[in-house]
Amino acid sequence: MKKLDKVLELERKGCFRFFWExxxxxxxSPGYGLIADITTDPGRASIASVGFGLSAIxxxxxxxxxTYDQGYERA
Incomplete structure (x- = not known):
């Protein structure tokens, strides 16, 4: 079970980092606060990406x- 916990931890961190980065x-920038949706076009943002990004915070x-302060500032 420990191996599975490590895999899940890496997945959580990776998913979070994607939306954070x-x-x-x-x-x-006119796109300040938006999050790129690389599934459609790397230069475009989507409502889905922004929504998932807020959840990721x-x-x-x-x-x-x-930290809480980092999340608060970004949101």
């Missing part, structure tokens, strides 16, 4: 990947 964090805080 794909977010546009440039306040001067909560998971990231709960799992200890980021």
């Amino acid at each position: 794909q977010a546009n964090t440039d306040p001067k 909560i998971i990231g805080v709960e799992q200890g990947f980021i």
Whole structure:
């Protein structure tokens, strides 16, 4: 069971990191706060990506990947 726990932990971290890293964090950009949807076009964002990204922030805080303050600021 320990091996499965490690796999699941890696999956959680990887999924979180995708949404955290794909977010546009440039306040001067017209797409500020949007998250790229690489399944359609790397240059486009989607409502789904942004929604999953907001959910990922909560998971990231709960799992200890980021602090509450980091999540609050990003949201």
